[in-house]
Amino acid sequence: MAEELKIEQKFIxxxxxLCRGAEILPDxxxxxxxxxxxxxxxxxxxxxxxxxxxxxxxxxxxHSVVMRKLKQFQDLxxxxxxxxxxxxxxxxxxxxxxxxxxxxxxxQVEENAKSYFEQMSNVVDIKRAEVTNNADWxxxxxxxxxxxxxxxxxxxxxxxxxxxxxxxEEGRPISVVEFFYPLMQAYDSVAVKADIxxxxxxxxxxxxxxxxxxxxxxFEDFQLAMLLPLIEGTDGQVKMSKTYPEHCISFTDxxxxxxxxxxxxxxxxxxxxxxxxxDLDFNKDNNPRDEKMRLAYEIVRMYKGEDDAKTxxxxxxxxxxxxxxxxxxxxIKLDEPQNILDLLLKLGFVQSKGEARRxxxxxxxxxxxxxxxxxxxxxxxxGVLQGGKRKYAKIIF
Amino acid sequence: MAEELKIEQKFIxxxxxLCRGAEILPDxxxxxxxxxxxxxxxxxxxxxxxxxxxxxxxxxxxHSVVMRKLKQFQDLxxxxxxxxxxxxxxxxxxxxxxxxxxxxxxxQVEENAKSYFEQMSNVVDIKRAEVTNNADWxxxxxxxxxxxxxxxxxxxxxxxxxxxxxxxEEGRPISVVEFFYPLMQAYDSVAVKADIxxxxxxxxxxxxxxxxxxxxxxFEDFQLAMLLPLIEGTDGQVKMSKTYPEHCISFTDxxxxxxxxxxxxxxxxxxxxxxxxxDLDFNKDNNPRDEKMRLAYEIVRMYKGEDDAKTxxxxxxxxxxxxxxxxxxxxIKLDEPQNILDLLLKLGFVQSKGEARRxxxxxxxxxxxxxxxxxxxxxxxxGVLQGGKRKYAKIIF
Numbered sequence: 001m002a003e004e005l006k007i008e009q010k011f012i013x014x015x016x017x018l019c020r021g022a023e024i025l026p027d028x029x030x031x032x033x034x035x036x037x038x039x040x041x042x043x044x045x046x047x048x049x050x051x052x053x054x055x056x057x058x059x060x061x062x063h064s065v066v067m068r069k070l071k072q073f074q075d076l077x078x079x080x081x082x083x084x085x086x087x088x089x090x091x092x093x094x095x096x097x098x099x100x101x102x103x104x105x106x107x108q109v110e111e112n113a114k115s116y117f118e119q120m121s122n123v124v125d126i127k128r129a130e131v132t133n134n135a136d137w138x139x140x141x142x143x144x145x146x147x148x149x150x151x152x153x154x155x156x157x158x159x160x161x162x163x164x165x166x167x168x169e170e171g172r173p174i175s176v177v178e179f180f181y182p183l184m185q186a187y188d189s190v191a192v193k194a195d196i197x198x199x200x201x202x203x204x205x206x207x208x209x210x211x212x213x214x215x216x217x218x219f220e221d222f223q224l225a226m227l228l229p230l231i232e233g234t235d236g237q238v239k240m241s242k243t244y245p246e247h248c249i250s251f252t253d254x255x256x257x258x259x260x261x262x263x264x265x266x267x268x269x270x271x272x273x274x275x276x277x278x279d280l281d282f283n284k285d286n287n288p289r290d291e292k293m294r295l296a297y298e299i300v301r302m303y304k305g306e307d308d309a310k311t312x313x314x315x316x317x318x319x320x321x322x323x324x325x326x327x328x329x330x331x332i333k334l335d336e337p338q339n340i341l342d343l344l345l346k347l348g349f350v351q352s353k354g355e356a357r358r359x360x361x362x363x364x365x366x367x368x369x370x371x372x373x374x375x376x377x378x379x380x381x382x383g384v385l386q387g388g389k390r391k392y393a394k395i396i397f
Numbered sequence: 398m399a400e401e402l403k404i405e406q407k408f409i410x411x412x413x414x415l416c417r418g419a420e421i422l423p424d425x426x427x428x429x430x431x432x433x434x435x436x437x438x439x440x441x442x443x444x445x446x447x448x449x450x451x452x453x454x455x456x457x458x459x460h461s462v463v464m465r466k467l468k469q470f471q472d473l474x475x476x477x478x479x480x481x482x483x484x485x486x487x488x489x490x491x492x493x494x495x496x497x498x499x500x501x502x503x504x505q506v507e508e509n510a511k512s513y514f515e516q517m518s519n520v521v522d523i524k525r526a527e528v529t530n531n532a533d534w535x536x537x538x539x540x541x542x543x544x545x546x547x548x549x550x551x552x553x554x555x556x557x558x559x560x561x562x563x564x565x566e567e568g569r570p571i572s573v574v575e576f577f578y579p580l581m582q583a584y585d586s587v588a589v590k591a592d593i594x595x596x597x598x599x600x601x602x603x604x605x606x607x608x609x610x611x612x613x614x615x616f617e618d619f620q621l622a623m624l625l626p627l628i629e630g631t632d633g634q635v636k637m638s639k640t641y642p643e644h645c646i647s648f649t650d651x652x653x654x655x656x657x658x659x660x661x662x663x664x665x666x667x668x669x670x671x672x673x674x675x676d677l678d679f680n681k682d683n684n685p686r687d688e689k690m691r692l693a694y695e696i697v698r699m700y701k702g703e704d705d706a707k708t709x710x711x712x713x714x715x716x717x718x719x720x721x722x723x724x725x726x727x728x729i730k731l732d733e734p735q736n737i738l739d740l741l742l743k744l745g746f747v748q749s750k751g752e753a754r755r756x757x758x759x760x761x762x763x764x765x766x767x768x769x770x771x772x773x774x775x776x777x778x779x780g781v782l783q784g785g786k787r788k789y790a791k792i793i794f
Contacts, residue, residue: 087540090541138540139539139540139541140540141540142536143484143535143536143537143538143543144487144536146540146543147574147577150572150573150574150576150577151572151573151574152573153572153573154570154571154572154573155552155555155556155561155565155570155571155572155573155575155576156565156568156570156571158552158573159552164552168552168553171553173551173552173553174551174552174553175547175548175550175551175552176547176548176549176550176551176552176555176576176580177544177547177548178552179547179552179573179576180544180547183573
């Protein structure tokens with residue numbers, strides 16, 4: 001950070017606001033304040049980069065953490081630059097990871113990106129964002145240019161990345177091509193002239209690599225890295241992910257589901273959700289149940305609006321807290337007896353028979369108020385079927 | 398090696414002959430016999446690959462070891478494929494090595510390659526060889542193709558290469574691009590469909606990598622690696638190299654120099670020179686001096702012809718063994734006294750003043766039969782100047 005630049009209080013305040021819940025490398029929020037001041041002096045917006053993985057287009061509240069930051073930058077007049085990782089998506093990921101990513105066609109990438117942006121527009125003003133695809137510059141890279149890129153860092157440095165270090169240590173293979181992924185992501189920062197790049201804390205290495213590669217390509221100022229914590233799913237156990245749909249809150253979830261899932265989080269998770277998913281401050285002196293309702297209400301309001309938030313809240317109070325069955329439940333007419341697993345799946349209470357089995361095993365399925373104990377259970381008469389805490393259907397024969 | 402192929406004795410004999418002084422991986426000479434038989438059955442020649450480094454176009458006897466093998470393959474009707482490393486030469490070598498290679502222009506590469514081939518034609522029939530430049534396929538490689546190449550091996554495997562292992566161990570940097578050099582060399586074996594690749598024993602890793610990469614590209618048979626020992630310079634200390642011209646025998650050396658240098662090798666080096674530089678067998682029961690003269694005569698004969706070999710031998714007997722001054726020595730007229738260092742350099746007895754100083758310090762410089770003891774010595778009268786064992790000039794004032 002150059003010492004001679006005088007930083008106005010205004011930009012220090014903005015930097016502090018932008019840093020809420022985030023880590024800035026290097027130099028913390030003052031590094032960001034410096035960038036804000038410099039851009040102001042140069043009468044230009046900051047270029048705020050986010051790379052998108054078009055192989056996973058299902059967005060959830062976990063993604064909103066970084067997207068909310070983008071929106072804050074937009075509100076301050078800065079330029080958001082979204083980079084669809086088309087180049088890498090079209091190559092696929094040959095790494096030794098358990099989940100290997102398949103190569104996608106150009107059309108699939110575009111379709112996924114479109115869906116991604118639609119969902120993102122819940123938070124970010126996509127129309128004002130600069131949308132790019134790194135296939136545009138990476139696919140046309142020549143042999144000599146790629147070798148130049150590969151000279152920008154060393155093997156030893158690459159092997160300091162946590163996952164590489166771990167795999168190397170454990171004797172698990174790392175394909176040479178995997179060294180190219182961080183290099184390509186870093187080169188994107190050269191191509192779009194990023195001033196700051198956002199990412200999860202798991203992106204620390206890649207985002208800092210962007211600085212090295214910008215230096216290698218003769219930049220005078222290097223991008224800052226803004227790292228945002230990954231949030232846990234509603235069970236508070238592991239990172240929120242579509243892999244565990246019951247603990248994942250999607251933008252497409254109904255207001256009722258969203259509210260209900262948020263009410264199911266462990267109390268310890270509340271401060272983090274407040275910090276990263278809302279602009280509200282967690283109040284530790286409040287009754288935890290009330291504080292959780294305030295959180296759930298706020299998040300549903302943000303994504304679904306005030307009316308839906310109210311309805312969801314009322315419903316929750318009626319159904320869960322007063323333990324009564326909601327009035328507007330779905331009716332389904334059956335002509336013949338049906339196995340409980342098939343029925344739960346048909347009703348959309350579960351995503352798979354495996355989930356249905358787990359739900360039954362956990363005592364979460366009731367028919368006419370009685371727990372269903374067996375996966376062989378047959379529904380052969382009219383009655384109310386309950387799956388989990390919040391899902392009901394009226395079966396009619 | 399497939400078991401079902403019956404290998405004729407003829408090909409076993411050929412393989413044994415070709416393996417003289419060489420190591421074949423995998424499976425030793427039987428691996429080669431199998432290839433020879435298979436090519437014969439398929440009625441095609443073997444494709445015998447050698448990669449050339451066009452940044453170092455000065456050839457010497459050290460290079461002849463592998464070139465002699467190429468000639469043997471040619472004599473058996475096989476196809477020699479020479480690959481000029483244009484792609485890599487034009488990139489340069491950014492590694493942490495002490496001698497960094499500069500990037501060469503396309504024209505420089507072509508010029509060096511031309512000189513290389515001229516010198517090679519002392520041994521190999523260049524007209525019958527297939528001459529290629531890997532820039533032809535590497536420079537046109539796309540981003541996706543390069544990533545495909547990079548998936549063919551792992552970081553851990555790369556770090557087993559001796560020099561990489563050593564540098565990684567010692568904390569010296571290895572640029573990521575350096576991982577590409579063995580991959581590119583290996584890809585050349587895909588491009589030219591090599592059945593066998595020749596190289597020095599320091600090429601073991603790279604040549605075996607060729608097999609892995611051929612497998613990655615779906616080949617059914619992989620190339621054999623033929624490894625040839627590096628020979629020491631005439632002092633028997635380090636690898637023969639132009640860096641030490643006094644211990645290096647170039648194709649362009651005069652018959653007299655070549656003969657004299659060969660006569661200066663330590664006795665222990667004779668068996669290796671016989672094995673790798675000639676078709677003759679070393680006879681340990683012979684008088685070492687006679688055996689060394691037979692070696693020197695044979696090598697001068699190979700590169701300069703019978704007549705020059707005889708003259709060189711006679712000269713050597715007269716000058717060195719009978720300690721008399723040869724008759725046909727150069728005369729040089731001086732107008733004013735001259736410093737001994739300058740004069741040695743001017744006469745071409747040495748390549749540098751440093752070499753001149755060493756020669757004087759070692760007692761190798763005589764004027765009129767008297768050892769020159771000081772580097773300040775002035776030649777100010779007529780007389781015979783001797784530099785080293787075999788160089789004379791008549792100074793005339």
